[in-house]
Amino acid sequence: MRPACLPTRLRGWLLDAYADRAGMAVWLLDEDNRRVRLLDPFRPTFYLAGPRHALDAVLRALPRRGCPLTTRWVERHELGSPDPVPVLEVAVHQPSRFPTLVRRLLQQCDQVQFYHVDVPLPQRYFYERGLFPLARCEVEVTVDGTIRAIHAVDSPWDTGYATPPLTILELSLEGRVSNPNHGGVCNLIVRVEGEERCLEGDDGAELVARLNQLLHRHDPDVILTDWGDSYILPRLLTLASRVRLPLALNRDADRPVGMQAPRSYFSYGRILANAGARTLYGRLHVDRQNSFVMAETGFPGLIEQARVTKVPLQHMARTTTGTGITAMQLETAHHDGILIPYRKREPEEFKSALELLHTDQGGLVYAPVLGYHENVGELDFASMYPSIMTRFNISPETVNCSCCAHDPAARVPEIGHHTCRHRTGLVPRTLIPLLSKRAQYKRLLAATADPMTRQVLDQRQTALKWLLVVSFGYLGYKNARFGRIEAHESVTAYSREILLQAKETAEHRGFRLLHAIVDSLWVHKPGATRGDYEALARAIAARTTLPIMVEGIYRWIGFLPSRVDPRMPVPNQFVGMFETGESKIRGLEIRRADAPLIVKKAQAEVLRSLSQAQTVVELRAHVTHALEIIRAYRHYLQSGRASLEDLIIAKSISREPQAYRHQTMTAIAARELLRHGVRLQPGETIHYVMTDAAAPLAEDRVRAVATLDGAWSYDARAYETLLLKSARVILAPLGLNPTDLDDLTNPGSSRA
């Protein structure tokens, strides 16, 4: 793969970079469509501060044999402190030794502060060279493939960048939708350059040989899998070692496949599972089933996030969005000569803006006015929290600065904090280019008609939206490297003030506030036109100095009652029909991952029927048809013809199967899987059907889908109950009570 004679100048895309003995290994996809491995003699550094005797002890402890180091005294800044501090800089000549060296020092020297030790080396390398994943670069190389100079010719802030012509090989399991680790046997499907093959697993040696053949023939840049991290790759590697055939998954033949153990973690107030990782060198492995960003924004979104955050693609695919935004802050700090303190790994517990609303009373929420309303406008502040941080300069080091304590213009509303009026903070400086890039994408989106281009633009802007959303969660996060609770409090205080100002402006202009959550308002005025709503948005923007847009005008919108107490309204639970004919639905089964397909289908059909109504009076007229739909679905359920697919309930388990104290359906199904030898970790999703929900014996109530054999039946009554609940929430505000709903949709009832 390393050509005997290289030209001195190469142009191409940066595919991968990782620490090697003599520098960073850099893979380039060059303009002649070659994949070239180069070496950049890069020496990563870290910094130490502390009492002289402690630093002397570190110097003595530094192993020089076999791992050359260079040390020197330099001056750097701590975040928010104007005076530089002298620190000892240690440059490591062999990047691949960096992590071990640092780990040993951290254990031995507890009197010393460590800086820049735990920023992943590929990121450090990208910061120093001004590079980023999939950057287009120009490289000057010597004959033996050593990089003399490398620089990017495009910028991570370009919106019109070209992505490299990547060869993608897909690996998946025949016909699988649910987690293969929970049971079942299936064949391996390989898709590459338009061809699809099914590899049967009967003869292990032959399977490995055929896969190797495909890998050599197509030499893919990306291996895209479903369940690759937890199932396919581990099993292929075990198989390959059993039949004693090396599997050529890696492009860099000197490296084994990278491994990371599975883990569970807290994010957005929920427990999530990460299925571990199998990462490659010189080639990229992405598991669609183990990637938040892939699920939310697809490959274009993943590339977008990797480019702007400079987190290598394989890592970005598997990590939280929070790691991405933190990486961006680290880069800003690094370029400013600010020391990056070492952070002990502690469980993540950061929250998004909307999560904080429940736990922290961060943003203001107005319970909606229950029922269906006509001619309602929804106004949304664009990226409210990040906009507040940049507009009011909120950052850990700018809040309660020493220079602006007596400046009334620096004061944060409601609370006693103030923010700096002189120096722009680290967080705003990181967010400003993100906000403006997202705004550019949105403008491009508005001006583009081609559906393919639109999809890519939308995925890219969504990828940036996620980075912006979590940027706030990290501001007050106690373990965040540059987090501070006062900064977080300042953002929420501004947000409350701004929402109140928006409400007052609306009410002053004769609008009624129907609902509001943190950064969105639903308002109504009889006879108001789109122009009136647009004018209101402009008035609010003028008063608050923050951008706000009309999300849309609803022909009608229903704010729906609580399933527990029908008198109580629930924030962010509604069904609305825009003037354009599009609908917007929040909090209903149809949007929920755990609702069975049959409930979703019925609800979708009911909503489709209601969507024909132009007014609330017409909505009431559509109730009869809605009842017919529910009745037909109940009939279908009672007939026993519903398919497994219709009935599957997917739930994520919040703890180890043994740790459940109550006999919930999820607990019963999880324990059934456990009995079948399936290992489950908290955060994993399991699938089950209700077989006899009221059975005295817990094991009879539900069955895990993965363990189902020929003989099983479902509990029609239990599914009908779910069906009725999903209909009640929509129809109750139209005047239908639960008893009538049950009677009128019962296939056997005379009232129907």
Place this chain on the structure above:
Amino acid sequence: MGRTLTTFTQLVWQEIESLRRYRRALRQEDQQALDTLFAAARRHSSAGAYLARETPFEIMLLSMLIEQQKQLVALTRKVADLETRVPADPPARVAS
């Protein structure tokens, strides 16, 4: 001049003032209802002053209740009056 004790009326005003942020965060329609209640609370300031308590809030609540009670009596009387004039409708049924 020379008054050293805060009058009850002033205490009521202070209490209302201390609820300023609460009032601001209410919807306009609810603000209007609250203002009516505050007006009721102020209506019986002289009785409150005569009682001479330091904390005005429970007296304010009582004053609000007095006004509500009066209104309730008035409305009950009005409904009874209307019912004698109009024959009662059968209760309305919904949907189906």
